[in-house]
Amino acid sequence: MAVVGLGTMGAGIAEVFARAGIGVVAIEIDADALGHGLGILEASLAKAVARGKLAEAQQAEIWGRIRPAASFSDAARVDLAIEVVPERMEIKRQVFAELDRVCSPEAILATNTSSLSVTTIAAASKHPGRVIGMHFFNPAPVMRLVEVVSTVLTGPELSAQVADLARHLGKTPVQVRDRAGFVANALLVPYLNHAVKLLETGYASREDIDTAAAAGIGLPMGPLALLDLIGLDTSLSILEVLRGEFGGPRYAPAPLLRRLTDAGRTGRKAGRGLYEYAGGARDDHDKGGNEAAPSSPSTVTLIGSGRAAEAELASAVAAAGVNVTRNPAHPSDLIVIVAGPDEQVLSAAIATGRGQQAVGLHLAAAGLVEVVSTCLTGQAHAAAAAALADRIGRKAVRAPDRPGFLVGALLYPHLADAVRMVQDGYATVADVDTAMTLGCGYPHGPFELLDKTGPAAVLDGLRGMQAGYGDPAFAPPPLLAEHAAAGIGFTG
Numbered sequence: 007m008a009v010v011g012l013g014t015m016g017a018g019i020a021e022v023f024a025r026a027g028i029g030v031v032a033i034e035i036d037a038d039a040l041g042h043g044l045g046i047l048e049a050s051l052a053k054a055v056a057r058g059k060l061a062e063a064q065q066a067e068i069w070g071r072i073r074p075a076a077s078f079s080d081a082a083r084v085d086l087a088i089e090v091v092p093e094r095m096e097i098k099r100q101v102f103a104e105l106d107r108v109c110s111p112e113a114i115l116a117t118n119t120s121s122l123s124v125t126t127i128a129a130a131s132k133h134p135g136r137v138i139g140m141h142f143f144n145p146a147p148v149m150r151l152v153e154v155v156s157t158v159l160t161g162p163e164l165s166a167q168v169a170d171l172a173r174h175l176g177k178t179p180v181q182v183r184d185r186a187g188f189v190a191n192a193l194l195v196p197y198l199n200h201a202v203k204l205l206e207t208g209y210a211s212r213e214d215i216d217t218a219a220a221a222g223i224g225l226p227m228g229p230l231a232l233l234d235l236i237g238l239d240t241s242l243s244i245l246e247v248l249r250g251e252f253g254g255p256r257y258a259p260a261p262l263l264r265r266l267t268d269a270g271r272t273g274r275k276a277g278r279g280l281y282e283y284a285g286g287a288r289d290d291h292d293k294g295g296n297e298a299a300p301s302s303p304s305t306v307t308l309i310g311s312g313r314a315a316e317a318e319l320a321s322a323v324a325a326a327g328v329n330v331t332r333n334p335a336h337p338s339d340l341i342v343i344v345a346g347p348d349e350q351v352l353s354a355a356i357a358t359g360r361g362q363q364a365v366g367l368h369l370a371a372a373g374l375v376e377v378v379s380t381c382l383t384g385q386a387h388a389a390a391a392a393a394l395a396d397r398i399g400r401k402a403v404r405a406p407d408r409p410g411f412l413v414g415a416l417l418y419p420h421l422a423d424a425v426r427m428v429q430d431g432y433a434t435v436a437d438v439d440t441a442m443t444l445g446c447g448y449p450h451g452p453f454e455l456l457d458k459t460g461p462a463a464v465l466d467g468l469r470g471m472q473a474g475y476g477d478p479a480f481a482p483p484p485l486l487a488e489h490a491a492a493g494i495g496f497t498g
């Protein structure tokens with residue numbers, strides 16, 4: 007096989023093939039770029055040896071399978087060529103024209119494009135039936151997902167054949183049609199963009215948004231930190247492609263995403279994006295006000311609707327040595343209204359007659375509390391509630407009294423996108439969960455998360471967001487409403 011373009015992804019893809027025992031012709035634009043690409047590959051293998059994950063003998067064998075090419079004609083006898091050049095249509099087309107010229111008509115020509123139309127690339131080929139997308143994830147030797155993307159021009163057997171090849175490489179394929187963002191990016195990037203919108207509109211702080219995703223949803227990294235890793239510019243261009251294909255407010259880039267990109271604050275690679283990276287370390291100077299939390303209150307009025315969370319919170323607060331009263335007429339330092347993300351804290355706060363002292367608390371996940379401020383809540387009281395959360399051993403994130411609070415506001419629209427993708431007949435539930443776990447490192451796929459939360463709760467959350475903001479981006483997909491009405495999950 008041949009890999010064209012030995013950059014970040016190409017070097018990794020060459021390694022994947024060579025590790026699977028397949029000879030690789032490595033093609034680059036010039037000798038310097040080839041030397042650089044081979045250097046990436048060599049360093050990756052050396053790292054695997056140093057970590058004890060690869061024997062030196064294997065390293066030599068793998069290295070022996072890589073054949074640096076002097077020109078495209080060295081790819082004349084390959085069965086498969088993968089183009090991994092920069093994400094620009096004119097460069098991709100040039101490369102495919104060269105491959106058309108040198109490769110046999112039976113050879114498979116694949117593109118690793120993330121966001122360009124595979125169909126447009128194929129249509130320019132002399133033999134479009136053998137052109138397919140083979141979308142690897144970064145780092146290619148580690149990430150197990152390969153999206154196999156067929157077009158309306160792709161030969162009938164090719165997708166299955168390439169999926170088998172992906173399995174031979176030790177990867178898990180998901181076979182889809184050519185549509186913007188395929189599965190993983192079409193779900194991930196709008197979610198990241200929505201997190202930027204929450205930050206930009208002052209809904210929550212940078213750190214709280216990332217903590218809500220990590221501690222509240224269980225994702226390995228918060229969306230803002232992830233954006234810095236992927237690159238704000240890369241994410242913005244994928245979003246533009248999604249918007250061009252699907253339209254609608256869900257894909258409208260957050261102005262802040264565009265401004266930061268324009269300003270060159272593109273993420274880790276630039277040393278700054280949504281965070282600053284001084285000498286490689288992240289500078290978390292904005293703690294969302296949590297670092298200035300005063301001492302926790304000594305007497306708390308606890309109000310709930312008899313839900314389990316109320317009892318759990320009451321015993322945790324009492325165990326931490328804080329007095330608990332249930333009567334709002336009794337003097338206390340703080341009124342805590344135990345709330346769910348589908349409830350409004352404000353009406354309960356007004357009913358106490360002490361709205362300034364009233365704060366909502368939502369036990370969002372094991373170890374995480376959402377501290378919910380209404381328009382009446384005093385800042386000192388919100389800070390006291392955060393201190394109380396700390397005292398009972400929970401992380402606190404601050405959120406306004408709006409539908410879904412913070413965790414739900416991030417999660418529900420993301421889950422709705424996943425449901426919509428299945429509803430559209432684009433991917434199966436299993437495809438979506440596979441793509442997000444193996445391509446994006448989610449510990450649980452969106453449908454597993456959805457079933458854990460419950461379709462009815464997600465539906466309520468989305469309806470609240472749609473009604474609250476009047477934004478069609480939050481409209482629940484009919485398939486979700488059907489599952490909620492029938493009381494059935496998606497993964498069972």
Ligand SMILES: NC(=O)c1ccc[n+]([C@@H]2O[C@H](COP(=O)([O-])OP(=O)(O)OC[C@H]3O[C@@H](n4cnc5c(N)ncnc54)[C@H](O)[C@@H]3O)[C@@H](O)[C@H]2O)c1
Pocket residue numbers: 010011012013014015016033034035039043090091092093094097100101118119120121141142143144
């Ligand atoms: N970086 C990622 O996380 C990622 C993930 C999945 C897919 N992709 C896709 O993979 C492709 C490559 O991305 P990358 O991040 O590896 O880019 P990159 O810039 O790191 O590498 C591109 C390589 O192509 C070489 N090149 C340019 N023109 C060439 C030509 N005419 N002939 C041969 N080689 C040429 C460059 O010298 C460079 O080494 C893009 O389509 C991108 O969308 C990237």
